[in-house]
Amino acid sequence: MATVIPRIDVGDNYKEKYGFFDPEKFVFKAKRGLSPEVVKEISWMKNEPEWMTKFRLRALQIWDKKELPTWGADLSSIDFQNIYYYLKSTEKQGKTWEDVPADIKNTFDRLGVPQAERKFLAGVAAQYESEVVYHSLHKELESKGVIFTDTDSALRDHPDLFKEYFGTIIPPGDNKLAALNSAVWSGGSFIYVPKGVKVEIPLQAYFRINAENMGQFERTLIICDEDSFVHYIEGCTAPIYTTDSLHSAVVEIIVKRGARCRYTTVQNWSTNVYNLVTKRAVAYGDATMEWVDGNLGSQITMKYPSIYLMEPGAKGDVLSVAFAGKGQHQDAGGKAVHVAPNTSSNIVSKSISKNGGRTSYRGLVKVYPGAKNSKSFVRCDALLLDEQSRSDTYPTTEVDEPQVRIGHEATVSKVSDEQLFYLQSRGITRAEAETMIVNGFIEPFTKELPIEYAVELNRLIQLEMIGSVG
């Protein structure tokens, strides 16, 4: 009789599935390291207006002055002068996959992006190194006034809209890495959804780092006008190199009155990538912002998607899942800042550590004076799968308004012996039982994903049956 042995092992087949790399080809590659010259060169290559060049240079000055965070993961081993900050692989952006250079198209084919587009996406962006190489949007949405383009094109084609919002949610001075991104940003998505337009099918961006010692600094700006809806999904992978790459994005989102925005991330960088991302949304009256944030890859991730609840009735949800395997540290979480009365937030974090991996939940709930009748609840559950792994929980709650209800609960546990025993007593093998329990543990996350993604995620976590014996 064939016995199936399921395994839980992120990154086990990473090399074959995502870890391949193409020979490095580029039409332009900036000098290694960071300097005003490199920043000016990037801006010049992109033929940007003067205000943006100035913005970048000012951000670089802020970068020089600010210090790296002393809390969280250990960032001391990043050599910022050993990184290429800009790499352009192709001269023009494709409107159809045929326009994309063959080797790059091949990469995205292997990653399954065009297939996904055909099946269930309303629009796709594909970023390779520093530039977006492919972009498409359903005609129907275009005619409704939806803008879905790369951020560089947006600066060129929609200058007023761009300037009105760019850098307003996360100014360069926000933190050192936001300053870095502001200085050298390239690519990313720009989305504008007009009043009352509901984009029922998700839009997707796929980010790929191919070159070694590469820094990817995409910049995403999403504006949901009143009563609109959009679901944006991002995925990311990179080849496995022995030296480190850096991914430091800035994502700014504005959700206006009555609108709803959902932002889903399935982060699966290779384990030589430092993933240091600043994500923030502001939600106005009765608007809803949802971050669905899955962190499976990278060596170190520091990412705390945040929501500023600016007007009464605004609602924010963060659902964060982290998986840390060997040598990984996932320092993830969420922030909710209640500025106005009658706002609510809900943060749920699920983390799994295995093979000496470390997951940390780090979060903030802040309630300003006058934000009466606000509610916030934070729940963190962590699962440790073996002796060497580690889990931490660092929630912060700051409340300056008494008429609120704030709660935080966290648990850390191992896979329960009783549950295992129960399943095993029903004839299920230990490994299978463990998989079932882990699957159940992260179910609140998988059920929020579009079905195709849920399947993909299960594949990523490799809760799959491998091999058959006997």
Place this chain on the structure above:
Amino acid sequence: MAFTKAAVEELSALHGEPEWLRARRLDAFGVFEGMSLPDTRRNEDWKQVDLKALNLEAYAAFQQPNGLAPAGTLENVGATLRQRGTSPAVASIAPDLARRGVILMPLAAAASAYPELVQRYLFSAVKPERDKFAALHAALFSGGSFLYVPDGVTVEQPLVSQFWSGGPGAAVLPHSLVVAGKGSRFQFVDQFLSSDRQEATLASGSSEVFLEEGAEVGYVALQHWSVKTWQFANQRFHLGRDARLRMVDVALGAHLARLRVEAILEGPGSSADMKGLFFGTGEQAFDFRTLQDHVGPHTTSDLLFKGALRDQAKSVYVGVVRVEAAARGSSSNQANRNLLLSEKAKATSEPILEILNNDILRCSHGATVGPVDPEHLFYLESRGIPHPVAERMLVQGFLGEVLDRIPVPLVRDAVEQELAARIE
């Protein structure tokens, strides 16, 4: 006299301390001089602590003479030690306890009478190097109590230390050193009191408690300094194999009451039950930092810090549960609940888990901040209970969970009275 080397020597002479203790004080004073005040912006351990209005220069190391502790006898206690300011303490102990080898005496006297014991334990847990205030405390501690309960001795009635502040402008830095022999059982109470509710002082009130194998110790600290006191205190408990600790911290006084409470569960099978109760009014600020450090296997800890804040009172709670790699089969719980009774009251809560081992039964924590539950109020009011009465009942019920756990009736009654007055 300000915080000077001469003050250290004078204080040591006043208590007739042995040479080794004088030398230790001077070492600690060196540490004090070499340190600056904690950086409340950068130092995580001191974040959110407002030290702006603190001026160490404004306090004298001590004031002599500062009179005796108020007279009066406590009923139903096994032994008492009373001290005011830096005046040498007065201890009395029931004859049968003394006969069984129980020692409760002024720390200075114990340093001469039992040098090996005191030398071994004193400031081995609460080290002067931790911060400037801990160094000051070790250099200029006003005296304090030394309690030793021999192996296998059970003391039924509580043992009580009472410390009164030593007058306005004088520092009062009492220290309690408690050694619980193997299998001993007793309850110990530290009371920190000000005769004048408005006098400005700088205070500590630190304790080191060592539980040897199988010891069962109840520890209660009642902090009721004046409302103009700056308190910086450290309590640290070391638990041996199968030792059991039940402790309650009650914080009622001080302008800023900073208290570190740390239980180090080293011995396999040891367990700690830690409770905190606070009620802030006016402009009081509380700052609690707790640690449940699971070092040994099969250790358990349960912590609950609860409090209510009224007027502009503030509280900060930062608590760490740490389960070390060797602490197999451990379980831990940590909860902080804050009740806000006015518009301007503020509570910050930061419960932290650091789990380095997966062979744990369960580790969990929770924190809540909010006003009296409107649904509960509505329920009571719908039963004809007027709003103020209903609110009082709910606050009493909220605090009762910890209040009822104070194992010593003497303290429980005193706290209950004070809380009733504040709830009104």
